[in-house]
């Protein structure tokens with residue numbers, strides 16, 4: 024390996040010199056500020072190259088693949104990096120962009136044989152691989168060189184040493200790119216065709232979020248002439264999550280992708296028309312709360328396609344009755360029949376949204392009136408008839424409906440005879456009348472908004488990513504589809520992490536059925552890269568009885584500490600918890616989450632830790648930023664996040680009784696941990712953990728009593 028190291032060291036110096044030279048040359052060219060379009064385009068190109076060279080300067084590449092195309096005797100070493108760099112002199116690539124077709128070899132090659140192929144714009148290229156090498160470079164220094172394949176040598180087996188090295192690293196407060204270790208099954212998703220909707224069911228830590236972000240970077244590279252980053256959107260479950268993933272795309276050289284929660288995005292269409300969105304299922308995660316089945320049925324119905332269809336039918340009724348039945352008569356004896364006006368509205372302007380049609384009809388009526396008035400010029404010298412006619416037109420237009428999304432929705436919900444499959448509970452109707460709305464009202468409101476106002480081109484998307492899609496309702500997706508006519512969707516989630524009883528889906532069919540039959544691709548990611556084997560095995564057992572055919576996670580072979588189950592006395596809990604946290608920090612752990620059952624408990628524990636001299640960030644549902652370090656967080660807010668160490672406190676039966684919701688909550692909480700997982704309780708541990716305890720504790724494990 025020393026020889027390989029020396030070889031790469033020498034090669035790196037050459038590469039760095041070439042990159043530096045190009046940088047100096049480009050930096051020496053003054054910016055063009057003139058009006059010449061060609062010069063402007065050239066200047067833009069130079070600026071883009073400069074940006075790329077600056078990225079390449081620190082860590083120019085991460086992999087090397089020696090590949091000989093069939094028909095060539097010698098292999099060519101291909102260096103793969105985050106951005107491509109061209110050798111000016113030889114007009115050949117110095118570093119190949121990881122998204123380029125040939126770079127797919129690096130990810131798809133598994134070493135079972137020496138043969139490999141990739142699809143280039145000219146067709147399939149086949150050849151032989153001689154070497155696959157990972158090269159970790161930090162700040163222009165080689166840190167590590169690992170050969171995962173050398174032709175003619177016995178392969179090291181299934182363990183990807185470089186991947187394990189990467190997975191063993193500490194995490195900071197942001198999700199990071201994985202270009203150097205993208206796995207084959209992930210690469211297939213990243214490079215999947217653009218206009219086929221993809222639905223991905225993936226176990227916790229399988230890289231769903233990360234892969235979706237890499238897919239955006241790939242699409243922008245591959246279709247740079249057709250797609251723009253500003254027309255891409257990522258829907259995430261909450262604002263803190265948006266913050267948490269916000270570094271990955273810039274790291275990949277992609278800027279300006281829109282990132283929203285569904286609520287923030289939808290709400291923006293209404294200006295001041297809507298009141299603030301309230302938590303509608305406030306007791307969702309309250310302890311010991313009972314669920315009102317009538318409420319539950321109503322909330323689930325509101326997210327369903329059946330409700331969507333009912334709203335759509337109401338809009339068809341509105342359209343049919345939009346034009347008043349009586350004709351327009353500007354003066355005695357002159358009549359424009361209602362049928363004619365309806366024909367304009369229903370046929371000639373049918374491509375417009377309803378309110379636009381109304382505007383068009385009004386403008387046309389005005390034109391019609393002008394023509395008719397011209398004929399009257401001689402008998403109406405003082406303009407008396409004109410005045411009266413205009414007055415009648417205004418009165419006539421007032422007879423047209425003036426719906427707003429809000430008024431139409433309210434009217435429908437409060438109409439007793441409205442034919443809903445599930446009747447709205449009286450309390451809900453009362454709330455709505457007092458103008459109080461919740462998240463599940465936004466999809467129908469936006470649906471109505473689109474019917475009334477339409478969608479302007481700048482609000483449409485080229486590609487939509489929906490993360491944590493198990494929490495998205497079919498109605499939300501149906502609305503979103505109107506904003507992305509190309510059906511270019513990446514939808515990802517995990518049914519075992521569906522912890523919202525009143526919303527979301529229970530099987531992927533519910534969302535897939537929204538796309539034309541046979542057009543949607545469904546992929547499963549079953550390998551988990553985040554957590555150690557011990558943590559995964561422990562977490563799997565918690566949820567296994569509720570998996571209902573959904574695959575539980577397969578860990579990569581990365582062993583770590585056993586999961587610890589600690590019993591503490593209630594009186595000493597705060598002292599012992601602070602001690603555990605401090606011990607982890609002293610071991611060099613970067614991010615620690617102390618996870619509680621409710622938000623109120625998080626507040627209490629954060630205060631207790633502070634009393635013990637441990638400063639922790641309290642994370643609540645309104646939080647928009649994640650700071651890393653030590654956090655105290657309610658279990659249901661941990662979804663999508665990850666921490667080096669997780670301590671779940673008070674995991675007793677009162678807080679986590681044996682049922683599906685609590686099993687899923689614990690599953691989510693446990694699978695947030697990368698390296699260390701601790702379950703702490705001052706009462707008997709929840710029975711949900713019994714089976715798990717037999718799997719994740721390792722040989723040395725067992726319940727420890729802390730004093």
Ligand SMILES: Nc1ncnc2c1ncn2[C@@H]1O[C@H](COP(=O)(O)OP(=O)(O)OP(=O)(O)O)[C@@H](O)[C@H]1O
Pocket residue numbers: 186189190199200201204205206209225226227228229230231232233234517552553662663664665694
């Ligand atoms: N190929 C890979 N190489 C290195 N790290 C990876 C790889 N794939 C995933 N990871 C890491 O695994 C962790 C989990 O990734 P990510 O959060 O994208 O998973 P997820 O499937 O969205 O998880 P969850 O459903 O639990 O939110 C991240 O730290 C990510 O960097």
